[in-house]
Amino acid sequence: MATPSPVWFERDPLELAPLLLGGVLRRADRAGAVAIRVTEVEAYRGADDPGAHSFRGRTARNATMFGPGGHVYCYFTYGMHHAVNVVAGPAGSGWGVLVRAGAVVEGAALALARRSARRASAPSGELARGPGNVAQALGATLADDGAALGGTTSDGAAWSFEPVAGFAPPGHRTGPRVGVSGPGGDATAFPWRFWLPGEPSVSAYRAAAPRRRSPAG
């Protein structure tokens, strides 16, 4: 099965998110191809979602989220990490699904090499555990922002996504999103994280940490 037509992605992220679970996200460039079977995602719902980048409207960074579904929204944060999202909904919605984790099913050696270039080695089962590691394993950078799934970027990176044939895999779980606080600091107000149980690549839950300021003076 190939990447579905763009229309397939143009649905509510709360509906699309579980459909992505178990599917295979793949990126290929000159260095080679890496593919992951998606095991954990989070839905971000634009203007209705205080935790979404797109909550306050379109900016230069989040412009891709406001484009049509079926594209890659890739951003850079914390001064060192990239993250990969699948844009959901029709153009203008600002909807997306963050790919938080996956099991590497192709190109494990390349994924490990990319990891080693920056940090020490990691257990192969955890090569794509956490959003930053997903992007690093796939080799995704800001140059991939706006890439069409099923297409190729101007830099020559080919992206594709193959969903599980037919339906979402049974038995997926839902819970609060990681590192996102809802109204009143309650992340459980938006339990929009979806994952496959029993997968070693699924990251542990971390609440949005109110990080302590450095001591005054």
Place this chain on the structure above:
DNA sequence: CGGTCGATAGTCT
């Protein structure tokens, strides 16, 4: 094991 904290820079107020 599990909790805590530093690194590091783009983005928005």
Place this chain on the structure above:
DNA sequence: GACTATCGACCGG
């Protein structure tokens, strides 16, 4: 100038 859809080293048990 504070905050961030984070990672991993480090420390104590």
